[in-house]
Amino acid sequence: MSKDKPFHHRNLKEALHDAALSLLDADGVSAVTIRAVAREVGVSHAAPVNHYKDRQSLLTTIAVQQFQNILTDVEERLGNSSLSSVERIEAIPSAMLDYGLKYPNRYQLLWRRDLIDYADPSILEVTDRIYDWLCEEIQQTIPESTFDRDTVAIALWSMVHGYVDMRQNGMFLEKSDTVNGLPRQRAILDVFRAVLGVN
């Protein structure tokens, strides 16, 4: 051990969070162990307990922050006032698609109910806000649809999530990634435009 390492780290909590995220991106969620994270930061194996009660607590904190990042991205997209109404509806699906394809390991973590605590109020809050945005935009565009508003929202989000998840599992791999010159994910969204009755 280097003699100049101070006993107190001063901001170990953030350092642990960063190290965990880095391990997650590099080697998947199974690599994000309490001990590995501590090792990465250069601290003893039980040090993290002062900042994260247990592994679930650490992973839940990461998930909250990631959902928050997605929400921020969504709100940035919706801040662009030159969008068509259908583009506004697709802001959330597009954000999820982009995020999922860019950070596969993070995306996977977000839906691991055996690892993160969905009862955590802060995670409920941010996912609810994303969902509310989606419903809001749907309501704006199709105020009187043949379909219940929640049904459309759930169907749309489900489709996007299912696509990202299955694709990351290697499903549909033999199918070309592009169809009619467009990426598959674009075609998937086009399918949903038929539901919305807009082009």
Added chain:
Amino acid sequence: MSKDKPFHHRNLKEALHDAALSLLDADGVSAVTIRAVAREVGVSHAAPVNHYKDRQSLLTTIAVQQFQNILTDVEERLGNSSLSSVERIEAIPSAMLDYGLKYPNRYQLLWRRDLIDYADPSILEVTDRIYDWLCEEIQQTIPESTFDRDTVAIALWSMVHGYVDMRQNGMFLEKSDTVNGLPRQRAILDVFRAVLGVN
């Protein structure tokens, strides 16, 4: 140790498979450990290695069998000749929905790429056959659609998978489980009927 227990189990492989499935249903995939399964069958902790190379091998074998069960269910449904064309298309989504809601832990396992080996040829074969059924039925009903056949198939399967997965994660929980007197999953499928252009 009971003295009458024979050294050789004669069909340990099937016994391990059964025990694993039982643990999976009861306590989730994290409870399906090599040692717990061996314990359940009453055999030493390293006995399973003779029949399953490692944990991934055991879980992959289970996943293959479960996908096979789903395929069998699908083919039984499609054997009913009194179905409308849209009902035929929905045979696979319905089968997945029913399976996912009935066996949440098994369903979760099917999509855990960190636990099962999707490169296994037998798993590719059975998922491909399910996918081919879906494409076949879509082609029968909408031979010339504005959408690529694979796109519709992927979109439909994605929507169903995403719905089951997110619902099991507690998402959409505050939304009523029924809409207009129909279960939510039925409403979701109705949304997709709009895409198919049929009622």
Added chain:
DNA sequence: ACCCATTAATTGACGGTGTCAATATAAGCA
């Protein structure tokens, strides 16, 4: 400046896991 309560980090232990090597046992066949 000192003391002391509080916070933060270390060390060591416990039971659990997967996996491997060495060993023991039984089966099946020549």
Added chain:
DNA sequence: TGCTTATATTGACACCGTCAATTAATGGGT
């Protein structure tokens, strides 16, 4: 019978999460 092979056991190793006991440093009150 005896030999080969398949199958199961035992024991070890390196991980893991978590906890209790201990040590180190901080910071506020006197």
